[in-house]
Amino acid sequence: MTPAPIAVALDAPDLETAAQWAALVTPHVTTVKVGLELYLRYGPDVIASVRGASGVQVFLDLKLHDIPNTVAGAARAVARLRPSILTVHAGGGTAMIRAAVESAPHTKIAAVTILTSLSEADLGRIGIAGPAADAVRRLAVLSVEAGATALVCSPNEVAAVRAEVGEDITLITPGVRPLGADTQDQIRVATPEQALADGADLLVIGRPITGAPDPGAAAAAIAASLRRAS
Numbered sequence: 447m448t449p450a451p452i453a454v455a456l457d458a459p460d461l462e463t464a465a466q467w468a469a470l471v472t473p474h475v476t477t478v479k480v481g482l483e484l485y486l487r488y489g490p491d492v493i494a495s496v497r498g499a500s501g502v503q504v505f506l507d508l509k510l511h512d513i514p515n516t517v518a519g520a521a522r523a524v525a526r527l528r529p530s531i532l533t534v535h536a537g538g539g540t541a542m543i544r545a546a547v548e549s550a551p552h553t554k555i556a557a558v559t560i561l562t563s564l565s566e567a568d569l570g571r572i573g574i575a576g577p578a579a580d581a582v583r584r585l586a587v588l589s590v591e592a593g594a595t596a597l598v599c600s601p602n603e604v605a606a607v608r609a610e611v612g613e614d615i616t617l618i619t620p621g622v623r624p625l626g627a628d629t630q631d632q633i634r635v636a637t638p639e640q641a642l643a644d645g646a647d648l649l650v651i652g653r654p655i656t657g658a659p660d661p662g663a664a665a666a667a668i669a670a671s672l673r674r675a676s
């Protein structure tokens with residue numbers, strides 16, 4: 447069975463749990479995602495631990511956001527780990543995104559547009575007026591012009607972003623919840639089937655899989671549902 451285009455967010459408190467989740471889900475998904483919790487606790491070693499022998503792709507979600515020189519150094523530092531994807535915040539601007547792209551030439555740089563945990567009211571409070579989709583589209587265009595070849599947005603905006611940036615850019619959507627699942631701290635959400643139908647290339651799914659009694663079975667069920675829907 448072809449693995450589904452899902453990146454399982456391994457937001458675990460310890461390396462053993464993360465490696466166990468990775469081993470359980472890798473037959474069913476293309477990618478596992480290492481975020482701040484694991485990377486800040488364990489550093490570069492975490493990549494080899496979750497990659498294991500399976501050859502699953504490892505997405506390093508560090509959301510770099512600093513001045514261009516600092517982001518260039520950080521991207522260079524992690525590029526040697528050969529993650530398939532590395533995230534930066536689009537809000538860092540053109541020069542910062544370009545610095546990451548140039549410093550990690552073998553890694554897909556994904557620009558995070560507007561976090562999926564933010565509502566339009568939240569955006570208003572931080573000075574971003576208007577619909578979330580407008581800000582997401584603006585940041586998407588800026589990021590692609592700076593050389594990003596992937597974008598992170600919510601499934602609610604993915605169709606609009608696709609129309610803006612075309613087919614060559616990889617669109618990654620967190621904020622994905624199977625029908626009826628708890629949305630937790632995610633605000634701009636949709637189902638896996640809807641996200642894929644609207645043009646997402648890679649669905650980031652964490653707690654609905656890792657919080658299940660059997661993460662392997664949960665990943666397999668979502669993968670099967672995506673196959674049925676496509």
Ligand SMILES: O=c1ccn([C@@H]2O[C@H](COP(=O)(O)O)[C@@H](O)[C@H]2O)c(=O)[nH]1
Nearest residue numbers: 455481560561562620621650651652653
């Ligand atoms: O806008 C964003 C960018 C990144 N994330 C990350 O995705 C996962 C989502 O996990 P769930 O458990 O499925 O909510 C998590 O690691 C975030 O750091 C995001 O949610 N939204």
